[in-house]
Amino acid sequence: MKKKFYAAIALLAAVSLAACGGTSADNGSHSSAGSKTDIAESPDSGVAADSSAKSSATGTVKKGSGKLIVYSALNEDNTIALKDQFKKDTGIDIEYISLGGGDAVARVQAEMSNPKADFLVGGSVDLYGSLADAGAFEQYDSPNNDDLDPKFNDPNHYWQGWYMGLLSIIVNEDRFKEELSPKGVSYPETWDDLLDPNYKDVFVWSNPTTAGGAYIATACQLFRLGDEKGWEYLKNLDKNVHHYYKGAGDVISPVATGEFIASIAWAHDSYKTQQQGYPLKIIIPKQTAYEIGGAAIIKGGPNTENAKIFMDWLLTKDAQELSVSTSYRYPVRSDVAAPEGLPSLDEVNLVNYDRTKAADMKEDVLKKFDEEIISKRT
Amino acid sequence: MAQNSSAKESIKEMKRLKNEPLLLIAILAIIAFICLFVVYPVIKVVVFPSLTDYAKLFNNQRWFTALKNSLLMTLISTISCTALAFLFAYVNNRLDVPCKGLFRFASLLPIVSPPFIVALSYILLFGVQGIITKQLFGIHIDIYGRTGLWIVQTITFFPYAYSVINGVMQAISTNLEYAAYNMGATRWQVFRNVFWPLCRPGVAGGALVAAINVLTDFGNPMMIGGDMALLPTEAYMQISGWYDMNTASVLAVALLIPALVLFVVKNFWVGKRSYVTVTGKETSLEPYPIPKFIKWLLFGITMFFTIFILLVYGTLVYGAFTKAWGYDWSLTLKNVQYVFLKGNQIRNSIVYGLIASLGASLLSMILAYIVQKKQVGVNKLLDFFAILPGAIPGMFLGIGYVMAFNSQPLELTGTAAIMILALMFWNIPTCYNSATAGLQQIGNSVEDAALNLGANSFRSFKDVIIPLLKAPFLSSFVLSFLRSVTCLSVVIFLYSPSTTVGTISVMVLVQSGQWGEAAAFTTILIAIAFTVLRITQGILKKQGIDLKL
Numbered sequence: 001m002k003k004k005f006y007a008a009i010a011l012l013a014a015v016s017l018a019a020c021g022g023t024s025a026d027n028g029s030h031s032s033a034g035s036k037t038d039i040a041e042s043p044d045s046g047v048a049a050d051s052s053a054k055s056s057a058t059g060t061v062k063k064g065s066g067k068l069i070v071y072s073a074l075n076e077d078n079t080i081a082l083k084d085q086f087k088k089d090t091g092i093d094i095e096y097i098s099l100g101g102g103d104a105v106a107r108v109q110a111e112m113s114n115p116k117a118d119f120l121v122g123g124s125v126d127l128y129g130s131l132a133d134a135g136a137f138e139q140y141d142s143p144n145n146d147d148l149d150p151k152f153n154d155p156n157h158y159w160q161g162w163y164m165g166l167l168s169i170i171v172n173e174d175r176f177k178e179e180l181s182p183k184g185v186s187y188p189e190t191w192d193d194l195l196d197p198n199y200k201d202v203f204v205w206s207n208p209t210t211a212g213g214a215y216i217a218t219a220c221q222l223f224r225l226g227d228e229k230g231w232e233y234l235k236n237l238d239k240n241v242h243h244y245y246k247g248a249g250d251v252i253s254p255v256a257t258g259e260f261i262a263s264i265a266w267a268h269d270s271y272k273t274q275q276q277g278y279p280l281k282i283i284i285p286k287q288t289a290y291e292i293g294g295a296a297i298i299k300g301g302p303n304t305e306n307a308k309i310f311m312d313w314l315l316t317k318d319a320q321e322l323s324v325s326t327s328y329r330y331p332v333r334s335d336v337a338a339p340e341g342l343p344s345l346d347e348v349n350l351v352n353y354d355r356t357k358a359a360d361m362k363e364d365v366l367k368k369f370d371e372e373i374i375s376k377r378t
Numbered sequence: 379m380a381q382n383s384s385a386k387e388s389i390k391e392m393k394r395l396k397n398e399p400l401l402l403i404a405i406l407a408i409i410a411f412i413c414l415f416v417v418y419p420v421i422k423v424v425v426f427p428s429l430t431d432y433a434k435l436f437n438n439q440r441w442f443t444a445l446k447n448s449l450l451m452t453l454i455s456t457i458s459c460t461a462l463a464f465l466f467a468y469v470n471n472r473l474d475v476p477c478k479g480l481f482r483f484a485s486l487l488p489i490v491s492p493p494f495i496v497a498l499s500y501i502l503l504f505g506v507q508g509i510i511t512k513q514l515f516g517i518h519i520d521i522y523g524r525t526g527l528w529i530v531q532t533i534t535f536f537p538y539a540y541s542v543i544n545g546v547m548q549a550i551s552t553n554l555e556y557a558a559y560n561m562g563a564t565r566w567q568v569f570r571n572v573f574w575p576l577c578r579p580g581v582a583g584g585a586l587v588a589a590i591n592v593l594t595d596f597g598n599p600m601m602i603g604g605d606m607a608l609l610p611t612e613a614y615m616q617i618s619g620w621y622d623m624n625t626a627s628v629l630a631v632a633l634l635i636p637a638l639v640l641f642v643v644k645n646f647w648v649g650k651r652s653y654v655t656v657t658g659k660e661t662s663l664e665p666y667p668i669p670k671f672i673k674w675l676l677f678g679i680t681m682f683f684t685i686f687i688l689l690v691y692g693t694l695v696y697g698a699f700t701k702a703w704g705y706d707w708s709l710t711l712k713n714v715q716y717v718f719l720k721g722n723q724i725r726n727s728i729v730y731g732l733i734a735s736l737g738a739s740l741l742s743m744i745l746a747y748i749v750q751k752k753q754v755g756v757n758k759l760l761d762f763f764a765i766l767p768g769a770i771p772g773m774f775l776g777i778g779y780v781m782a783f784n785s786q787p788l789e790l791t792g793t794a795a796i797m798i799l800a801l802m803f804w805n806i807p808t809c810y811n812s813a814t815a816g817l818q819q820i821g822n823s824v825e826d827a828a829l830n831l832g833a834n835s836f837r838s839f840k841d842v843i844i845p846l847l848k849a850p851f852l853s854s855f856v857l858s859f860l861r862s863v864t865c866l867s868v869v870i871f872l873y874s875p876s877t878t879v880g881t882i883s884v885m886v887l888v889q890s891g892q893w894g895e896a897a898a899f900t901t902i903l904i905a906i907a908f909t910v911l912r913i914t915q916g917i918l919k920k921q922g923i924d925l926k927l
Contacts (some may be wrong), residue, residue, distance in 0.1 A: 102618035110780035208617035257704035273891030
């Protein structure tokens with residue numbers, strides 16, 4: 001009987017040990033199986049060796065070998081496109097996981113004492129700031145960033161801006177034509193068009209206290225109109241808002257499926273949904289705001305040299321073009337065209353968005369937004 | 379009982395453990411396990427923010443509102459979950475009606491569905507433009523907000539309460555009721571004074587599980603909560619929307635407080651009475667018949683909710699085969715083909731789920747046995763430990779694991795082990811409640827008899843308790859597996875490129891707006907969960923055990 005009890009304890013111990021011991025074996029089999037499916041579309045490295053090094057005009061990239069572990073806050077298709085092309089150009093294998101920008105930051109921060117990844121890519125550089133302060137990033141000043149607008153380069157070289165995302169107004173075309181066009185409403189072209197009472201209860205937005213993207217849109221109005229008129233605008237817009245979603249991207253699916261008619265969202269996020277076949281119109285209004293999309297090398301990661309090569313590569317003309325064509329994001333290089341169907345960056349009328357001021361006033365703005373708008377809703 | 383014993387008695391009880399070294403070792407091992415894999419990661423999260431971060435909690439009106447809303451939703455959704463669960467369990471165990479299999483099927487669906495995607499299904503059916511609300515009935519209702527969230531949470535979480543209540547109700551002998559009727563008691567008297575008291579441990583255990591699930595729910599409020607701020611969503615959005623780990627940790631800690639209150643309430647309500655029915659003799663009497671009118675009324679209500687659930691999931695399955703979710707309904711197989719490219723992730727889901735569930739149900743059963751049947755001086759502490767993981771939002775358990783197990787001597791990040799351990803400890807409260815509810819039904823006399831005949835603690839555990847616990851053990855094992863396969867929150871910070879699981883893909887797909895593929899992935903995960911359930915049931919049937927969840 002005692003034997004049986006020992007057996008029970010042993011079994012319990014075995015379970016926990018199996019959980020630990022099984023790891024290495026699991027890892028081995030998974031990565032081999034995983035890489036097979038992941039690289040299925042990319043040609044072998046023999047082809048890669050043929051593609052010559054880039055000329056200095058389009059950005060130089062060294063060759064490399066081995067792998068690179070990337071936490072990617074980009075859309076997965078986009079990540080795979082970059083991964084495949086990077087392998088072709090440099091011979092380095094990317095292993096990635098796809099996750100939201102905030103989740104990626106949380107992970108890098110939690111793993112700081114012993115980093116598991118080499119590179120963080122995607123998401124606004126606003127989120128890179130706190131990680132840089134915490135010491136999570138390796139300083140690196142890519143030789144390919146010299147010709148970029150200075151706003152894309154971190155003065156301390158912890159992060160690198162490598163794309164731009166623009167705020168857009170999104171509209172469900174089907175419902176718009178059915179319900180708003182007959183009333184004489186035409187597609188919104190400016191932020192002020194959204195104040196039209198016809199949008200009442202068919203317009204949704206995200207709550208800036210929970211969504212960083214919605215805060216950029218809020219600050220955009222304050223920069224565009226000044227403090228007093230800006231708040232007046234936000235309060236008037238609130239009259240049309242059916243409700244505020246928690247996340248910046250949460251508004252897209254309800255508009256795409258026609259649950260609501262219009263909202264404000266990132267153009268590149270909405271594009272992903274539009275590509276699924278939904279009648280989603282993406283409009284870049286005048287005086288819009290933007291985010292700078294970041295990339296950074298994680299300090300103490302296992303493949304730091306390859307991470308530097310990847311950083312250089314992201315800034316090449318070819319990589320920028322690939323990013324634009326697969327994601328609807330604007331390039332940072334002036335010699336790369338804007339996404340198809342969107343106005344070029346020169347034509348886009350950007351609001352004078354002061355990032356430092358936006359960060360400084362954040363706490364007060366959110367408090368006011370909560371007290372004067374959110375808590376006044378029933 | 380331990381609850382009434384003074385510190386002195388506790389110490390006396392602990393001293394007595396010297397005579398049962400194996401029991402002592404088991405207790406120490408369990409305490410060590412839980413300290414390492416639950417308490418330590420939680421402490422990591424608690425000490426992460428600075429005191430200034432904590433001070434912010436009191437300066438911000440928003441978070442008080444969130445706390446208030448969370449408590450309110452927990453209260454009303456738990457009541458409705460428990461009531462609905464009781465109804466389903468009663469119909470299943472005590473009524474002679476058709477369609478019971480269908481009811482059981484419907485009550486399992488919400489457990490096996492990953493978050494987010496189902497909310498899309500609700501909106502499609504019952505939203506402002508809903509197929510049912512607007513297209514079919516032409517009514518304009520607004521599901522965004524408290525009422526909508528209440529309905530959705532009730533449907534989503536009542537199955538957790540049901541599985542506990544049902545397990546207990548199955549074990550209640552009808553003999554006592556017959557005895558009461560024979561002595562002239564009215565139906566109401568029998569229900570109130572005989573049946574209900576016997577159900578109470580199950581009802582309380584079930585309500586607790588439902589309450590903790592509601593309290594830590596963030597998927598439904600994100601999609602349907604409207605303007606309502608709730609603690610878990612605020613905490614999650616501090617990470618996901620504002621990249622602020624410090625504030626997120628503070629809010630997570632704030633969530634622990636109501637969870638502790640739940641624990642105290644549960645002990646107060648259930649702890650004081652004895653509920654013994656299994657005394658060694660089995661019964662096979664049919665349930666006492668109830669009036670036709672009541673029977674069919676209960677049947678009707680159950681059927682209504684069943685159809686509601688089937689509709690929601692039917693939409694999900696149908697959506698898996700359409701070109702653009704909610705817009706282009708023409709059929710396609712592209713979504714399903716996509717899922718087959720990710721076979722590796724599905725395999726991971728199954729393997730991790732099986733190992734984690736085996737560990738969780740074994741550990742929970744031993745733990746529940748010690749807490750219920752042995753006076754070891756630390757019963758209350760062990761009980762608390764066992765339900766503690768349930769009070770921690772899955773996501774924060776995950777973050778705690780990353781912080782705690784990222785360096786030597788226990789470097790587990792990026793491995794399969796960390797996924798399995800996190801899922802295992804996350805499932806312990808579910809398994810533990812099920813085991814406890816089962817154990818509370820077993821009289822001490824059976825065991826005392828074994829002890830008097832010379833068996834030691836473990837002999838009586840093995841030969842007397844285990845056979846009686848087979849049903850709750852297996853149901854908790856399967857339940858735990860179903861939860862693991864469809865769990866997202868716990869693993870969201872733990873997976874690595876080679877240990878990705880199915881639910882992660884669902885989340886990534888939803889974020890990319892690929893809802894068709896997400897629905898297909900969800901459908902296949904649900905299908906796997908049910909297949910495993912059916913296989914288990916098939917195997918058990920051969921051994922004469924009827925596993926009903």
